[in-house]
Amino acid sequence: MAKDYIDNPAALKIDLMLRGLRIDDPLVKAWACGVDGIDIMLPHNTLVNIPCREEFTKGSPYTIRKKDGGYVIGGHSSEVAVSLVPKPKFYERKTSTGIPFAKIASVHGGVTSITPSPRCDFFNANVECKYCAGNLDVKGMDKTVYSVDDVVETVAAVLADGIRGIIYLSTGFSDEPDGGIVFLKPYLQAIKNKFHCLVAVETLPPKENRWIDETYALGADSVLYNLEIYDKELFELICPGRAASIGRKRYMSALEYAARIFPSGTVASHLIVGLEPPGSTIMGVDCLVNMGVVPILPIYRPGHGKALRIDPLTAEIILPVYKHLYKAVKKSNISLNWVKDLSMVTTPAEMRAIVDKTASNGSLIEGFYKSKIGRKAAWGLSSLMRKLRVKKSEEDE
Numbered sequence: 450m451a452k453d454y455i456d457n458p459a460a461l462k463i464d465l466m467l468r469g470l471r472i473d474d475p476l477v478k479a480w481a482c483g484v485d486g487i488d489i490m491l492p493h494n495t496l497v498n499i500p501c502r503e504e505f506t507k508g509s510p511y512t513i514r515k516k517d518g519g520y521v522i523g524g525h526s527s528e529v530a531v532s533l534v535p536k537p538k539f540y541e542r543k544t545s546t547g548i549p550f551a552k553i554a555s556v557h558g559g560v561t562s563i564t565p566s567p568r569c570d571f572f573n574a575n576v577e578c579k580y581c582a583g584n585l586d587v588k589g590m591d592k593t594v595y596s597v598d599d600v601v602e603t604v605a606a607v608l609a610d611g612i613r614g615i616i617y618l619s620t621g622f623s624d625e626p627d628g629g630i631v632f633l634k635p636y637l638q639a640i641k642n643k644f645h646c647l648v649a650v651e652t653l654p655p656k657e658n659r660w661i662d663e664t665y666a667l668g669a670d671s672v673l674y675n676l677e678i679y680d681k682e683l684f685e686l687i688c689p690g691r692a693a694s695i696g697r698k699r700y701m702s703a704l705e706y707a708a709r710i711f712p713s714g715t716v717a718s719h720l721i722v723g724l725e726p727p728g729s730t731i732m733g734v735d736c737l738v739n740m741g742v743v744p745i746l747p748i749y750r751p752g753h754g755k756a757l758r759i760d761p762l763t764a765e766i767i768l769p770v771y772k773h774l775y776k777a778v779k780k781s782n783i784s785l786n787w788v789k790d791l792s793m794v795t796t797p798a799e800m801r802a803i804v805d806k807t808a809s810n811g812s813l814i815e816g817f818y819k820s821k822i823g824r825k826a827a828w829g830l831s832s833l834m835r836k837l838r839v840k841k842s843e844e845d846e
Contacts, residue, residue, distance in 0.1 A: 469506025679733025
């Protein structure tokens with residue numbers, strides 16, 4: 450019998466993301482099982498997105514049921530009280546042009562993700578990444594481009610609902626030297642001009658570093674160039690398009706340069722757990738941290754329709770990877786105040802309670818930045834640092 454992690458929220462989050470959740474209650478099932486699973490709040494304010502519709506979840510030892518007016522998740526022999534994260538109200542509304550807001554934006558904890566165009570030219574050239582191949586969600590989406598007005602309306606709806614955190618703008622692949630920031634530029638500028646909110650940008654590494662300077666000057670508070678796989682041979686095998694058109698070396702050099710431009714903790718890169726040996730992921734963590742980059746470790750979900758199949762992972766195998774992540778980031782003194790409150794991935798800060806037994810559930814500084822005045826301070830500080838940086842760059846020129 451597998452180990453029971455019910456009493457440890459951080460470890461339980463990882464196990465739930467790996468094994469999913471069985472839902473017998475028809476009301477919960479109808480409410481929860483969309484494409485992205487179900488968002489649930491575990492003890493100690495640990496937010497998790499749990500698969501609940503994929504085939505592998507049918508064998509999960511975890512179930513959810515009503516109890517004493519609330520909900521509990523039960524494991525092998527025990528249970529823990531949890532709460533369902535309400536769906537955002539704006540999901541039920543549409544833009545003035547009739548597009549459902551839920552098609553444009555998705556909320557997962559402290560991140561509202563918006564992809565104005567999901568187009569990825571790798572599919573058109575048959576060199577798509579293997580973990581995306583067969584993903585039914587991209588079919589028929591090549592020509593979809595949401596307008597700047599549609600995206601601005603969506604952000605307004607998000608903020609009007611009281612949803613706070615980071616607006617996450619991303620784009621698919623196109624072989625432009627700027628990596629995609631030129632496409633995102635009008636969206637980023639419109640959002641920053643109209644709203645006092647933090648915006649993260651995910652693009653591909655640009656061909657030249659000047660585009661990284663441009664990204665910061667445009668108002669991006671955070672930037673992500675997602676390497677996904679650290680091992681060189683596996684990177685080339687699983688990501689043939691990105692390996693040929695961008696190359697692993699350029700990912701590294703772009704991340705290293707961005708970490709010198711953006712504030713501490715605001716440059717990040719994904720390494721997908723499960724697509725390479727755990728030891729290789731750990732080496733990737735060390736490499737990124739040494740450059741001042743925050744590694745984000747999502748778990749690969751071999752869902753319905755995906756071409757890449759892998760042997761099931763276990764929490765016992767990958768918990769040491771996440772523990773190492775926390776130790777490495779803490780040792781480097783990289784700020785943890787940006788990569789937090791995420792349901793789709795386990796953040797370095799969440800592993801604190803496992804690694805450091807004397808640690809509390811959250812530091813005073815983290816609590817401050819979660820408050821209303823703290824969010825305003827973060828936005829103001831980010832804007833001030835950008836102005837100073839851009840002014841210095843202009844003087845240097």
